[in-house]
Amino acid sequence: METPHLLYALLASSCSHHSRLIQDSSPKPKMICLKYTNLAIAGLREALCDPEQVTKPEIVTTAMALCTNDVCNGNMKIWRTHLRGVLRILMAVLEHQRVSLKVMNDPFIQCLVNWFKTMDILAALSGVHGECIHNPGNGPLNSLSDYTTRHVDDISGYSMELIPILAEVSNLASQIRLYEPGETAAGKEYIPSPETMMQADELESKLFQLLDRPVCNETLSRGGSFALELQSTHLAFVHSALLHLHRRVQLHPKGHIKVRTDVKNILDALSLIEPNSSMNILILWPIFSAGCETEESEERNTIFARMGNMQKLGMGNFTRSREVLRKYWISGSQLPWDIYLARLGLELVLF
Structure with a gap:
């Protein structure tokens, strides 16, 4: 298990979705989801402090999985706050990856960028504030989009x-x-x-x-x-x-x-x-x-x-x-x- 924080983030998302699927509003599924979420966050924090881990795309994937779960829970304020955090992590990973020309054609990196942009634009369209966290016109991710x-x-x-x-x-x-x-x-x-x-x-x-x-x-x-x-x-x-x-x-x-x-x-x-x-x-x-x-x-x-x-x-x-x-x-x-x-x-x- 090379990236346990990502596994825990995906388990949290799965638990959250399963409880909605079976319409179980009891405390148990919420506690299980919270358990995996906390494990994912703890693992993510640890990875962000590790120079060998902090530049890996898997860190962005974990952050985006947690952010996507925020989306499913319907809290716009938390979602937008976490989107800003995801953008900072994504930019840090991309800056490190830019030393390799492969980053421009890496389908995994492209997937992460498109995933972020999809969440960002719909956050802007979901209310009256109307602003993207990342500017699609001249933001730093545009070279990868x-x-x-x-x-x-x-x-x-x-x-x-x-x-x-x-x-x-x-x-x-x-x-x-x-x-x-x-x-x-x-x-x-x-x-x-x-x-x-x-x-x-x-x-x-x-x-x-x-x-x-x-x-x-x-x-x-x-x-x-x-x-x-x-x-x-x-x-x-x-x-x-x-x-x-x-x-x-x-x-x-x-x-x-x-x-x-x-x-x-x-x-x-x-x-x-x-x-x-x-x-x-x-x-x-x-x-x-x-x-x-x-x-x-x-x-x-x-x-x-x-x-x-x-x-x-x-x-x-x-x-x-x-x-x-x-x-x-x-x-x-x-x-x-x-x-x-x-x-x-x-x-x-x-x-």
């Missing part, structure tokens, strides 16, 4: 070209509110500037250009439905980015033709993913976004049923998000869901 790769990434479920665009959309949305500071719901509506609208139009054009991104040849060679479902996941994310742009930046109402088209396109993409497919793990942000922006009963029923199915598979954030979505529907609010939740002091982890 090929944003020009024109195929769908197997880890994130979408083309990596989408990440910097998502970050721009999220950043613009975080700067915009329906009402100016100090105004109430009866006050004046916020009107985006011409410059903001020009940026939004440019981002919209970039997003449309990503719709035709294929899966890679290696994925196609696997056969079966995996390639189609991966392609469908990518489309769901691109259309969700358009929905985010149209609702939170261009401020179109729910009934606007662009918003209605976005919701339909998301649901069409998700309909090509089998209900029990592992690909469903990736689609919480798209399906929750579509659910918040539709008032059609048939669409709501479809979304609620799909989220319920994932809830039965032990996906904890589907459980929380499904309940929040139900409350949002009952409220009848026309506010974008992120602003609605912020006013209630709520946060969701949509990953």
